[in-house]
Amino acid sequence: MERLGKISVWLLLLLCPCLAGAQEPTKAFDAKETVLGHIGDSYEWHIASFGGHDLHVSLPVIVHSPASGWHCFSSEHLREGGEYEGLRVAAEGEHKGKIVERQADGSDLRPLDLSITKTVMGLFINSLLLLVLVLGTARWYKKRKVDSPAPRGFVGLMEILVSSLVDGLIKPCIGENYRRFVPYLLTVFCFILLNNLMGLIPIFPGGANVTGNIAVALVLAFASFLAINLFGSRAYWKEVFWPDVPAWLKVPVPLIPLIEFVGVLTKPFALMIRLFANMMAGHAVILSLTCVIFVTVEMGMAINSSMTVVSVLFSVFMNCLELLVAFLQAYVFTLLSAVFIGLAQEHKAPEKA
Amino acid sequence: MGLLQPESGLVFWMLLSFVIVFILLAKYGFPVILRAIDSRKEYIDASLEAAREAERKLENIRSDGRKLLDEAEQRQREILREASETREQIIREARRKAESEGQRIIAAAQEQASAERDAILQDARHQVAVLAVAVSEKMLRQKLADETSQTLLAERLLDEVEQTEKQ
């Protein structure tokens, strides 16, 4: 019975390319475009195509242009290169794939774009989910007394997560006054982790490349930047602007302070790039592996079938790896934020040997 | 290249939702969870401490009981030992008394017996003397004319008898 199941799965895998090949024989498949399209943002949430018919979720477009004021409409109007209220999605040029407004002189102007795009929608869904999960856990605790039995299931998982993060990461990294940073670091960890995991789910509520978008990573890194520097101690700022080095290194030309100041900026910048690049690369690799199936359609049945098997196996492997990376990146972001905060908190002078 | 340019709209929405999520979670989410976990940790610690205290008390009670039992056993053994000692002593005493009494009785009996024998001997000697005198009188009355020679002879004879006895 088990063997029969395995065989049927393999047969199904072998048949898939035939079906795919039968359906879109005319259009040449552009792997780069597909991958970049999925990684990037879009004004509608594409779910699937059935033989020329697209299944998608239309999202609201909110645009303010200096010429014509506010526009707010469904992205349905912009599909297939449509133009609505003088706005359209640019197919070419500097703002490719973004909404532009045609000016009187024929040039395109990029208006202020506050549209609820795919990434924003994913962000909202994930934020809501995070709120529900954490506040639900908090509610569970509120409803119970101290002497009730320990939680099981999801609440137990949250408890293990929270207590291991606080005791194993935040407390040792920051030091004595770690308490004020605990809510921020836990929020960041859960936020990144949930967004990463939701990004791995391939269909509608998940699948948006939220943390692999530089704007999201930018905001998170900026938050860590504020947490590091707003609560930095005097010793920390002295170390930045008047470090303990020979005077000629800092008086005529503030060489070391300049380097230190650049260091202050590069820390959150590295946080941002790390999160963004890791998550984006993960999505790109999985999508590329899936694209292998469609790229090899034209190479004949035998190659296509074998490549399909390889692609599925590699995709499964990459998905497992990405599960690890999703956790690891959330952990690393939190860990490094905590370490940097801890460095800025150090008010004792370093012990002289 | 396009991937590296943060979209202003996305930054705006991200900032908004992240700040909202952060405020809500930092106010109503994590502090509640952490407080609950901390208070449960304290509760568990207190419970453990109480259990340890109870255990120690129980152990004390148990050791007290054991001590009492030991003492009682010791006491019992002592009493038994004392009783057996007393018994031994009584028996020894009785034996000793009986022995000495017996010896005393035997000695008295021996004394009495020797006294009686002496008396009997004295008596017998007297009787023998009287008898000898009588016999001699009768014999001498026939042989000896005078009284003096008779008496002298008798005395000599008696002395001889005594000498033989002494030997």
Place this chain on the structure above:
Amino acid sequence: MDLGVIGAAIGAGLAAIGAGIGIGRIGASAMEAIGRQPEATDKIRTNMIIIAALVEGVALFAVVICFLAL
């Protein structure tokens, strides 16, 4: 093919090699250290992740430059 694309590809490869050597050395040393002192595993692991993240950060800068060249 565009020269920029070739440059980006070479750059990405070099960055990957550098990061691979760096993280590999960190991992090897950490494993050795854990083997010598199994009781310090947690501390070593945390520091290993921090250092690996720093190395990776440099590699990611290189990747960003590659993206700019693409």
